[in-house]
């Protein structure tokens with residue numbers, strides 16, 4: 096099937112970057128948020144990012160205009176009737192996702208594939224909230240989605256080959272590299288990456304090394320582009336905690352026990368970049 100119209104629900108950090116990726120490849124994108132205030136924030140953010148790239152000579156004004164021209168900003172679901180693909184990128188809460196699928200399904204044409212960008216919730220469980228589990232798939236982008244090449248494609252138990260193949264081809268059309276992953280908590284990347292970030296939290300909590308030294312150690316000693324604590328701040332410490340908790344709850348394996356310091360920081364709303372403070376302070380930037 097040919098996918099041309101993409102409707103993205105939730106334009107936080109991930110949804111907005113995903114919208115930019117599709118728009119830059121000429122897709123007609125609807126970017127949906129619940130409120131005008133969220134839309135205004137998203138528009139200001141994308142305008143700021145793209146303008147900076149133009150100013151630095153990384154993008155032409157025409158390319159920026161092309162991206163913005165391809166995005167419609169929506170606070171209702173009226174344009175779902177033309178969606179070939181819906182990408183849901185809202186909070187990691189299955190009841191919130193369930194409510195959204197209930198609202199949108201009747202408005203989508205038969206052919207519409209629903210993809211979720213969930214990083215931890217079971218695709219089979221989410222698919223079962225819909226009446227089209229064969230046309231439901233996990234499409235897991237990485238932060239920052241404009242830059243990171245990988246998309247993990249996760250089949251739910253009932254995802255059809257037709258759906259999988261269509262989305263696999265689409266990933267390549269937007270310049271990404273898909274990998275096929277069977278459903279399991281954390282998929283591949285997060286199952287490796289998030290316990291590493293969690294372990295970095297333990298190292299700080301135990302007073303083994305400072306925040307800066309942990310990050311320097313992993314940058315210079317393991318050649319990571321950024322340290323695990325800075326990466327936790329970029330991903331969102333609440334997201335990291337949610338992934339650890341899901342992996343623990345699904346497996347009861349103690350290797351997935353969340354670090355108490357991580358939990359404490361989330362309770363204190365020190366979530367990282369998005370709240371201005373996590374392991375580092377971003378308030379001045």
Ligand code: 3HC
Nearest residue numbers: 144153214236237238239241242243285320321326330334
């Ligand atoms: N749109 C388009 N391009 C952009 C962009 C944007 N919004 N923002 C940055 N870029 C481009 C830059 O222009 C640059 O390209 P160039 O070579 O043409 O100049 C390139 O992306 C790199 O950007 P920067 O120069 O600003 O930054 P760095 O070189 O310092 O790299 C980084 C930043 C890509 C974040 C790098 O530090 C990195 O790879 N970090 C690790 C990220 C990671 O591991 N992400 C995975 C997180 S896990 C996840 O998301 C899963 C979830 O479920 C938890």
